[in-house]
Amino acid sequence: MSPALPGPTMAGPATPGPDTARLSRLLPPAGHHYADDLAAHLGRHGPVPYRGGVGRLIPEVRAAGLTGRGGAAFPTYRKLEAVAAAGPGRAVAVGNAAEGEPASHKDETLLRLAPHLVLDGLQLAAEAAGAARAVLYVRRDSRAATRLDRHLTQRLARGLDRIAVEVVPAPPRFLAGEESALASRVSGGAALPRFTPPRVFERGVDGRPTLVQNVETLAHLALIARHGPDWFRAAGTPEEPGTMLCTLRQADGSVTVAEAAIGTPLASLLDLGPGTAVLVGGYHGAWIPAAHAAGIRLTNTMLRPLGASLGAGVLAALPADRCGLAETARVARYLALESAGQCGPCLNGLPRIAAALAELAGLAGRRPDPEVIPDLSRWAGLVEGRGACHHPEGTVRFIRSALRVFAAEVRQHQQGRCVARSRVPFLPTPAGPSTDADWS
């Protein structure tokens, strides 16, 4: 077993911020951008450590305590076991790099800087689950997608991959990475969610048992297979071991992707400065007051009592000059437009909720109706749990957290006032909302 390579890891579209207790397990250490080169990857990590049989890696993944990094933190070994139980040769293994969340860049960054770690993980997960088919589902406008064919050809030439990997493009839509939407798209249909059960591990791509893992989860799995569970657990907390990739959106507008041990103080990742609130877990996540965030660590255990969770690792510090209510209203409008339009409560309810929030936030050009708060809470209750997927619950969680955390702003807005000094949008939404029907 070899230890983690020490050193900071920061990557992203903007300049790295100050380093703290960050690790470089997945991403190359700062200043090294060699990891998309196959020879350098093999030099750093060695060959793919196949186990030579279905299920053999699963006890190690279980002992490591690896959980999914795509948002739900579900124990990875349980999905591997469920799919492996279908018997060898029937299942499909899919690496999920749809990254539909506009605020997240971690999967794109990982695939750009360490693609071979993801591809090793996909092979190893396919072997463990007894899958006969391996697919990488990649956001079609991602910068990482362009080089994948070259990486796969090189791996094939070196005889690294035991099963050929197909690359399936994902539409750049918020829901495209939801696992039943993924299964539909990889089966040749539209990337639309469907009612469950059956879950995709029972009936997924082409009706076959399907293992869907986020690409970051696969990269961790590739390292567990090389270094073992104890090495993995040397970072993180006993309940939530390992590291995770976070997309950090600082109040000054800079955006970076950092790898941090789970349990790292939020204050060492985000400059909380004079900011008012922090968004944790992205657009299906929750706002927490900056004063609370200062004492919080990067763990679901600490976040859940605040109604938040790590999700796929988006952390955003709201600048002091913006209105959290207006930011939430803008994102809620985007989320309402991203409804797949299949389930009545979601199709009708989310736009209503988003319109009421826009009215409250002063974006509708009129003073809010006094009944807007009770209306919002009633409509939120009507959409929750009424859809094929979790989009309504996630959206409602995000909005409720805003009404809680920005209660003072809500009172101001009800009087027709807003304290924001800047109306420049902070949280990203795609330019021009996706009102088209392109789900392929």
Ligand SMILES: Cc1cc2nc3c(=O)[nH]c(=O)nc-3n(C[C@H](O)[C@H](O)[C@H](O)COP(=O)(O)O)c2cc1C
């Ligand atoms: C609305 C919605 C969008 C999702 N988008 C993604 C995504 O873009 N990428 C991803 O890996 N998982 C996404 N998920 C989670 C997947 O359904 C699935 O749980 C995950 O890919 C499983 O991998 P993991 O266990 O390794 O996290 C989404 C879930 C929901 C409800």
Ligand code: SF4
């Ligand atoms: S709940 Fe909403 S987003 Fe999910 S499938 Fe139904 S209509 Fe689409």
